[in-house]
């Protein structure tokens with residue numbers, strides 16, 4: 001399927017390849033991630049989705065080009081990236097509230113000096129922007145999977161990035177929580193016109209929410225609208241059933 005160009009800025013991935021431990025994990029991955037759009041990366045376990053995200057974030061070496069380009073095709077320096085990881089490893093017994101955790105992450109001041117009024121206001125605003133203001137005084141260790149994702153999203157949005165990357169942020173969240181999370185993402189997409197790249201295994205929600213879908217298996221097998229990708233022979237070959245069945 002051809003790449004679609006638009007007049008807006010986008011992140012341009014050109015023939016990205018990653019080799020590790022003598023193995024080719026990604027090869028010839030070319031795609032655009034447009035601002036103002038939710039791009040969803042799908043593919044089976046081990047297809048290389050996390051690897052692509054790590055390459056995008058500069059965490060692992062890759063070949064090929066990653067450019068941030070404006071509507072005229074000119075380079076925009078310094079791509080600001082926000083990242084919501086799959087998991088957060090921490091001691092759940094730690095006596096730390098969501099507000100303290102956010103304050104420690106957003107402020108340069110040592111935690112033991114307390115939270116300044118300015119930081120407190122910034123934390124409250126950040127939590128409110130993801131509909132999580134009620135979590136401020138809750139211990140971090142008591143947050144559910146969905147609540148924790150909101151807190152991490154609030155952090156990734158401060159300051160607002162050009163590209164927000166979320167690696168399967170919704171695993172372990174019930175369907176209502178997932179819908180709430182995706183609705184928050186939609187609000188952010190509209191209010192900030194940022195590019196969002198989301199890895200998801202939930203194909204029903206992909207169909208409902210994605211502006212652009214990329215099917216990955218080491219390289220890009222298909223990309224386009226959800227309808228186009230779900231109807232492609234590549235989709236049936238990867239998932240073992242037609243995307244038309246998924247819609248029923």
Ligand SMILES: Nc1ncnc2c1ncn2[C@@H]1O[C@H](COP(=O)(O)OP(=O)(O)OP(=O)(O)O)[C@@H](O)[C@H]1O
Nearest residue numbers: 020021023025043044045046047048049050051052
């Ligand atoms: N550091 C590494 N060295 C060698 N191989 C690796 C390394 N990291 C990941 N891999 C392999 O790369 C392949 C792609 O892994 P990756 O985690 O990117 O897949 P994924 O599509 O995100 O899978 P999932 O949907 O299960 O999260 C897997 O076969 C994995 O075993």
